Amino acid sequence: MKAITLSVILLILCVTIFEAKDLVVGTRVNNLLISTEKVVYKGIPLIRRDKDYTYTDPKQRIIKAIIARDLSRTDAEAAVTSGGVGATNVTIHLRSARGEGLNYLILIFAKNN
Template structure:
C-alpha cells in the first residue's frame, strides 16, 4: 500500500512539473479550423518577453474556439485582451517567464458550415 501511495504521489508531482499554461477558450468540437499560426520569439537573458498577437477574419466568420498551446512547456501566460469567442477578431497577449522565449501554436475555430 505504501509503494502504491508513493508511486501515485510521484506521478502527480511529475504531471505538475510538466504542466504548462495553455489557453483554451470556447470549443473545437464539430468546428472548422480557420487559422493555424506558430508564434516564436527568442529569449533574452533576464528579460520577460511581452508580445501581442492579432487575428482578423477577412470573411467575417464568428470565432467559436481559440487554443494557444505552449510548445516549450514553460510558465508563459496567454490572455485574451480584445475580441475572442463570439467576435470576428481576437487579440492575445503573450507573456513569457523571465529569461525564456515564447513558442506557441495558436489555433482558431469557427462554425462548420
C-alpha cells in the same frame, strides 16, 4: 514506506514539470479550423517577453474557439485581451517566464457552415 513516499514525490515532480498554462476558450467540436499560427520569440536572460498576436478573419466569420498551446511547456501565459469568441477578430497577449522564450501554437475555429 520509503518506496511509496519516493513514488509520490516523483509523481508530483513529473506533473509540475509537464504542466503548462494553455489557453482554451470556446469549443472546437463541429467547428472549422480557420487559422493555424506558430508564434516563436527567443528568450532574453532575466527578461520577460510580452507579445501580442492579432488575428482578423478576412471572411468576417464568427470565432467559436481559440486554443493557444505552449509547445515548450514553460510557465508562459496567454490571455485574450480583445475580441475573441463571438467576434470576427482576436488579440492574444503572450507573456513568457523570466529568461524564457515564447513557443505557442495558436488555433482559431469558426462555425462550420
